[in-house]
Amino acid sequence: MNLPEKRILISDLCGLLNAYMPEEQVKNVYRAYMVAATAHDGQYRRSGEAYVFHPISVAMILAELKLDYYCIVAALLHDCIEDTTLTHENIVDEFGEEVAHIVQGVSKLTGLEFHSNLEKQAQNFRKLLLAMSTDMRVIMIKLADRLHNMRTLQSVNREKQLRIAKDTAEIHAPIARRLGLNSIKSELEELCFKFIHPYRYEVLEHKIRKRYGNLNKITIQIEQEIKHRLAQEGLDKVQISGRKKATNSIYKKMKSKHLKFSEVLDMYGFRVIVDNVDQCYQALGIIHNLYKPLPGKFKDYVALPKVNGYQSLHTVLFGPGKIFIEVQIRSKDMDFISEYGIAAHWHYKKKNVNSAELANNWLGSLLDIQQNSGTSIEFLEKAKDDLFPSEVFVFTPKGEIIQLPYKSRALDFAYAIHTNVGNHTVKAKIDGVNVDIATELRSGQTIEIITDKNAKPKPSWLQIAVTVRGKSAIKANLKEESSYELAQLGEHLLNNALDYQDNHSPISKKKWKTCLIELKCSSKKELYIKIALSEILLSFALNKLQGQEGEASNNRISITNTKGKAVNFARCCYPIPGDKVAGILTNSKGLTLHRFDCGNLIHAKQKDEQWLEVDWQADKNEEFEVLIRVEIENRRGMLASIANAIAKINVNIEHLEVEERDHTMRALNLIISTKNIAQLDETMYTIKSLKFVHSVTRV
Incomplete structure (x- = not known):
């Protein structure tokens, strides 16, 4: 699709429709245009043009895809219920129930109050899904509507351009890709790039x-x-x-x-x-x-x-x-x-249209997700995850192909077969070899699931499952079967987080009551369960319980020292005081600190693990390990020179590994003890000053 160089007129639309629609239907499309033009009379877009040219352009995009009569009429009327005095009943009387149903599905929520734009976006997406479940033409019109809005985005201010473009990149373009609408997907992605990074x-x-x-x-x-x-x-x-x-x-x-x-x-x-x-x-x-x-x-x-x-x-x-x-x-x-x-x-007359079947399969998956999501925001985030899959192809013992997202586990395969199979899984076989249910799958493998009627999901399974379908099914079962264990886990996580705050004053009954009301929980037990299932972020609960009345939400905790507490330091990124850090809370290890850009922390967030931003003010006498990499010339005595240089600034080497690069170069991986990032910078500068050192980097 090319960007329009001129305004699309109703004559252009009818001319295109004449190529594949009966004359009587084209006349009714023109009648729908007249109804829309009358309803939108006096309304203008930000660009200054009459509003009715927007629904004409939306209908034109769909006509280029040869959508049917009902969809084209609904496209012309898609904003009437929301923005004009025209009602659902008026559309039923004029154009029938089928058109009215599609228009109603596209219309945004009105008359409801939302706490944030995110919640409004999430509620709209949920409503859109429910309308899609009965008629996929709803999402077709929504995508065409967004495409025309993106084509004319230069008419709005920079802040709105960024917000709409990012929203489009996260939701609309991936949906178009999922539905096989490559022409719409490609143009949306190109326009998003143009407005996000001009x-x-x-x-x-x-x-x-x-x-x-x-x-x-x-x-x-x-x-x-x-x-x-x-x-x-x-x-x-x-x-x-x-x-x-x-x-x-x-x-x-x-x-x-x-x-x-x-x-x-x-x-x-x-x-x-x-x-x-x-x-x-x-x-x-x-x-x-x-x-x-x-x-x-x-x-x-x-x-x-x-x-x-x-x-x-x-x-x-x-x-x-x-x-x-x-x-x-x-x-x-x-x-x-x-x-x-x-x-x-x-409009494709063959019965086996793969795209339609696969789109409906995806829609069924989203319906499962929405039924098991506590809030609209949670559903929106899960749906986003489901929009960006990289596929792994594996086989059932009967030779059927199962498509799963990249990095899926054997447990995800079980839930892809059936929810009951997943709920009763005990182990798996990959190519005839017994494996744990957490084993990552690779394309081409044959998977067999071993079940036991007495087996049931455990809270730890939430850390194993990768697919949204699997996670949703596990949560739904845990809510029914394991409420006691979940409540214990949630209480443990919340109490630990409160302990890390170094604030030993008890939480008042008034704050507990306010917290439960605002987080829509009927009891502490329900709050603990939702924390354990990551349906309520731990940071939200902490803010409600500890923040002052009227105080803005602060999604972080403070730690002044780590001695005597269940605080660990991740060996993947070696955080030290002065780094921007976050902590992952688990039932077994307590709080593990990671640097904010650590890949394992990012992966933990994606898996819905409990994490908190940490304001870390360490005791001045504490020392912490950090890993640095030193590229040096291969000459005699260089290790002693490095050790002597950093010993002069009171820094010790705790561990050393040497990599032979070639006969002229070596790489040293040094774990050193340091008090903070300032001392680390001084250490790296000292090492870099040595003549035989080519580079010093923190790993």
Whole structure:
């Protein structure tokens, strides 16, 4: 889809609809436009244009996807219930129940009070899901609505641009990807990048235009060579198109692989469309014979489709002129579903439309999540997690393929089979070998689940499960079966957190009562259970119990010393006083401090583990271990020189490991004792001052 260069008129919309709709339906679409124009009369957008041009543009986006009559009419009326005097009953009378139901599903919540924008967003998303569960056209209109809003986002202030663009990147673009709506997904992602990082977008656009101009002849040459070779081998009815990769796609690659622009080689892609599956593999062999394939860069999404139903063969090749090219090979049916996704369901006459089936499977998964989520905000966060899967393909003992998110465990596989299987799991077999239920899965493995009717979920399973479906099912079961154990765990975590505060004054009955009311808990036991299940963040409960009346929420605790307390220091990142730190609370280890940018802390947050920001003011006499890496020339006496240098500033080496790089260089991994970050900086400066030292870094 291209950005519109001119205003879309109702005549443009009707002209497009005439190509695939009966004349009578097109007339009714025009009648819907007249109703919308009358209802929105006197309303204007931020850009200054009449509001009715917005629903026309939304309907045009859907018409490009060839959506049906009811969806186009609903798109024209989608803001009427919310923003005008037109009612649900009026729409039923004029256009029938089906159109009215879709419009009602798209309408935002009105007449309700929310504590925050996040809660409003979460409630709207939940309502959208419930409407989607009966008609997927609701989400189609919502995505088209967001796409047009993004196209016209330059009309609003910078703060609103950022908020809307980030919201779109987190929710709408991933939903479009999940539903196979690649044209909408790609444009949304490109616009999000443009508004979130405008300077980076402009710089990259300039560089891409410059490079594309220089290599335009080569891309035409490649396209002709591929077409000629395929024709020689009997594939003469092939469609081939070349394109440069989107700015956003190139930026993501540069960021994820730490590349400079000049190092991005596969900037050009070619799409080869053939008649059937057999010709896909035939064309692949011919093209691999024409250009040398890059090892490890072939992906077969035909045999193993993506979660949204997308199918294609992807390969990266060494092309002429020392450039890399990506080639996608697919059949006409695959290309159709790739472009239209779930929209194919309404105008593709074959019964086996993968995208529609997979979209409904995903919707069923989200419905399970919403039923087991305590709050709308919790549901929104879980749904976001479910929108960003990287797939692992594993097999049941009968040979059926099960798709799971990356890093899924054997326990997640059990819950993917059925909730009852998951709830009674005791162990698993991977390729015939007994394994623990926490074992991480890899693509291609065959998984068998061993169950016992007396087995039941444990609170510790929440730390094992990766999939949202698995976590939700475990929580639902624990609420019913293990309330006593959960209450004990939650009470233990809360009491420990209160102890770390060095505030031994008792919590008044008034504060307890206020805390329970504000967190919507009927008793302390319910609060403890929700803390154990991470349905209420520990930091929220602490703020309610310890904050002064009227005081802003402060999601952190203070620690003045660590002696005599269950406080541990993570060996993955070696935090010391002066670092920005957070603590993970567990029933077994107490509080473990991590540096705020530690990968393990980030992973713990994603797994809903209890964590708190920590204001750490250590005792002046305490010392803490920290790991540094020293790159040195390989010469005699250098270890003694380092030890003598840091001994002069009262720093000790607790542990030493030597890595032989080559005959001229060595790397030393030193664990040293230091009091704070200032002393660490002094130590690193002292070591760096030695002539044979090339670099000193903190690990």
